[in-house]
Each structure stands twice: as C-alpha cells, then as structure tokens.
Amino acid sequence: MSVSKKPARSLLGWETTILALVIVALLIGSTLSDAFLTGANLSNLSSNLVEVALIALTMTLIVIAAEIDLSVASIAGMCSALLGVLWAAHVPMPLAVLASLALGTLAGLFNGWLVTRLGLPSLAVTIGTLALYRGLAYALLGDRAVADFPPFWTNLGFGLVPGTQIPIPIVAFAALAVVTAVTLHATPFGRSLYAIGASELAARFAGLRVERTKLLLFTLSGLMSAFAAVIYTFRFSSARADNAAGLELAVIAAVLLGGVSIFGGRGSVTGVIGAVFLIGIIQNALTLADVPNEILTIVTGLLLILSVLGPNLAAQVKASRERQRHAAAARGGAP
C-alpha cells in the first residue's frame, strides 16, 4: 500500500504546481493588458483550445498506459474532410456527422489493431497512420474547402450558451472531462491503465486484459479526434483536408506538461486540463500584450522542456533517495 501511495502524492504535488502556475499566469495576464480578464476574452481563450483539450483527454489515458497516438490530428483532418464531402453531396447533416464519428472510430480501431495484434510500438504505428490518414483526407477532399454549412451547425462550434459567455463546445468538453476523470481515477478500468503503464508484464501476470484495453484506448482516441474534428469544422465553418494539422504536438505537449509520465504509469486528468489552460492562457496573454510571435514560440518551447524536465528530475531524485534507503536497509538487515 505504501508503495502505491507515493506516486500519487508526488502527482498531487505537480498538479498543485500547475494550478498555482495557472493562477500566476492569470495574474500576470491581467497586469499585462486590461482586456485580458474580460468575459469575452476568457471566452475566446477557452474556445480556441477546445479541440486540443478534447483530444488531450483520451491522450492522457493512452500515455498513462505507456503508449502514444501521433495520428490524432490526421484523423481529425480526415474526418473533417469526410464531413465536407458528405455535406457537399447533400447528405443530411446529422448523418454526415455520424459518418465522420464512425470514420474516426474505425481509424482509431485500426491503430489499436496494428498495435495489439501485430505487437508494433504505437510510436511507429501512429507515425505511419499520421501520414496515411492525412493522405486519405486529401484523397477525400483534395484541395477543395467546403464552407456553406447551415448556421444551426456552425453555431454549435462557434456560438455561446445563451445568456452567458461560455462557448457551447466547452460545455461538451466539461462533461467529457468529468467522465474521463471518473473513469481514470475511480474505476477498475482506470486503475488497470496505471498498472499496464507501470509494468505491462506485471499487469499480464495479474490477469489484466492488456490487448483489449489498448484496443479500446486507441478506438476511443479515434472517436474523440473525430468529435474534435466536427467541432473544428463548425467552429471555422471550413472543412479542409489540412484542418487541425500539427495539433498532435499541442496535445502531447499539454499531456506532458500536465504531469503524465511519457514512460507511462503516472498522471491525472486534472493536471492535463490545467496544463491545456496554462498554455492557452500564456499564449493569449502574451498575444494581447503584443509580444512578438517569436518570443511566444520561445516561451512555449521553454515551458515544454521544463515540463518534461521538472517531473522527471523530481522522479529521479526520489528514485535515487529510495535506492539509498533500500541499500541502507539491505546493509542493516544483513547478518
């Protein structure tokens, strides 16, 4: 019991740090510009990061299970392209949306199948499907852009909850975030992800169905990417094959900054959500303060290096201390 509690406590530490940084960023942002702490700006800010936030939820689960999915942005592009193609072909919108979600799910299932059935590393598999799905996106829609979506649907991506400044997609995100957090932190399925991430071999010996779990994770990731694609398409009222290009890096950056170990076995949904908002707030505040784009990129880059270094250094220090203690205990216990 005491062993399993330790990583949880260190995680709590990192989460607190992220939340503290969010507050610091909010404070600095409000001193940099009067326009920062306004409802309209915070509304725009959160609206801008909703796709990254959504995909980061499933990415958190995948990275905790010591895998990765680099194809998420390409899946999103492909699903956006399909949505555009179907709408341009006069398919009713609800059907077109369902078809896009189905395509994303299939794409995720295919990733999962390659990883679990062929036993290939997910890094390699999803680098491959990153190219494959983006290629399919161009095959579907080519260089066209479909834009004439009906206002009812674009409003779902662009509009606010009536009477508030809350973007509609953020409501969907909040609901999915709660579901993901409960699943990860309060169900046997969630616990099995930590076990698989910490040691796949041990998880197998313990009787966990590793393959089935991973297959499910990649499928969910595909579905979530498709959902993000639908929101993206309506938010910009533009279906294009290059939609969401490069988004996977923003997602993975947020997951790592949120304290999820790239080696698996550690992390929390709260930390990741905090990180998504932290990056969003910093970028928004610096933009409002007219900080040049180069500086913005440098700051984001430094933040990410720190985010990987920080938790890792902490873990290493802890590990070396434990080794010393074990060594001391072993010496003490020897006859």
Added chain:
Amino acid sequence: MPHRKALLAALTLALGAAALAQPALQKGITIAFLPKQVNNPYFTTAWKGGEAAIKEFAGVGKQVGPSDAGASSQVSYINTLLAQRQKAIVVSASDANALVPYLKRAMGQGVKVVTYDSDVAKDGRNLFVSQASADTIARDEVKLLARQIGNKGEIAILSATPNATNQNAWIKVMQDELKKPQYKDMKLVKIAYGNDDDQKSFTEMQGLMQAYPNLKGVISPTTVGISAAARYLSGSPYKGKVALTGLGTPNQMREFVKNGTVQGFALWNPEDLGYLASYAAAALVSGQITGKEGEKFSAGKLGQRIVGKDGVVILGPLTVFDKSNIDKFNF
C-alpha cells in the same frame, strides 16, 4: 491686389467644398495588420507601406500575426485585436471561410475590416484591396512564360497551399488562358504545391524535373515558391534551359536574374498594396466611404481610388522585373 484676393477666395472655397464633400481622415485611428504569416518578406514589405501611410494620417498602427500559415492561428489574433478595441483590421486571409464568422463578429462591434492580398467571402469584410485583377495577373504570367519558351512545350505550376484563395483563382484563369490558339503547343502537365514552405517548394521543384524531363517552363505565382524553385534550378543542369517565372520580389530574385536562371518575373509593388490598404481602412473608419461601389477616397501618393464591384479596390497592373530594371527596386 483684388485679383489675388479673388483667387484666394476661390481657392478657399474650392478647398472648403472638397472638405465638405468628404470628412477629413480622423487622427489617432488604430489599425492592425494581420498577415498570413509574420517574418515573410512579402508581408514585411506590405507592412512597411502600410505603416508609412498610417504615419501620414497620424494613426496608430501595428502588425501582429502567426508564424505558421494556418487559418486557426489567425482566428485567435482576430479575437485579440477585438479585445484590444482596434478601429480597423487589415488582414490577408489564410482561408477564405474560416475567418468569416470572427470577422463578422468584429464588424458587428464596429470594427472596419479590410482584406488585402488574399480575400475572404465578401460578407466577411468591408473592402478588399486587390493587387491587380486575378485576370491580369494570371494572363500576364502565361504571356511571360510563353515568351520565354517560344510558346511551346510542357509547363507546370508551382503554387502555395492547395487552399490559397488567390492562387486558385489565378490557376483557374491560367488554365482558361492556355486554351487560346496561340498557346496550343503549351501543355500544363502538373500543378504542384509547395505550401509556401521553402524546403517543400524546393523539393517539389526537384520532383517536377524528375517526373517531367521534357518540362520547358514553370510558373510559380508565389514569392516563396519562385525563389526556392530558382535556387534549385540555379544549382542544377537545368539552369538556363528550363524557364521559370512567376511572382517574386526583386531582392529575392536578383541573383537568379543576374546568373541567368530566370529571365523575367513579375509582381505588383507590395509596399503600395499595404499603403493603399491603410488608406482604405482609414477612409472607412473616418466615414468617407462605406464600401459601396463607386465611392471615392484619396490614398495619399497613390491619388484618388474608386471602390469597384463587390467592395474591391484594385492597386494596378503588374511590374515585370528583368536584367534591365531589377536594380532599381529594393524590396
């Protein structure tokens, strides 16, 4: 003496009438330029002109923008400019549709929107300041290349991104132009996309030469594409044998014109484009014009301009740069 007085009176009257006809430009107008991409020499030059104009009418200007040419990154800037209560946004759109809802919201809050270089759907802006008509640009490019290859042989186009509004409009006209009888021996074999990325454009050009060994000429109607293509040709056996033309800036292309890789290329003056866009924005903010066809406004050294159909203001014809004149330009 009475003669001079009369003259003075007449002059005052004339000036007064002119002033009455059009409200003067307001002072202190805040104008933000939002190019597709910052640190792109073309947009930097356009901003130089825009900034010069803003200085002339005592406005407050700045340029902000993303370092990647994605539409989603421009949206967050539009929102930011809205939060900063800028009076006018002058934008070159990365996507003709993606920005529209956000620009509409800005216009709803009284912000004047002018597009330059690359337009959005017309209900997303007050005015579009166009380089030259798509027609002129595309037909001039074809004519320029035809002259260089003697109206004969396989040709290709090296464009920017597959979704760039202006590029696609030009390509369409070029394809139409090539149907004319005098171009019957010219065959467009491929449209390649370099994504306005230097390396990608370079390798696309390389790929074109490998895939079509009989290629006689390439049109690259993008400043990033043409300079990357010229760099590839310049170091290859095709130098001087395969013609390259398109839209480029004199500074980027000077060495390739001088070393014989490129005979001639064309461009409007981007500095004037930015200059005109600034004046258009100021005229909108000051209430001189609303964007209706036939309205007139004064654009400093460029003289009086007329708003055309669909709120389009055209800068003018292209300038062709070759060995004879390239050293006269510095941008």
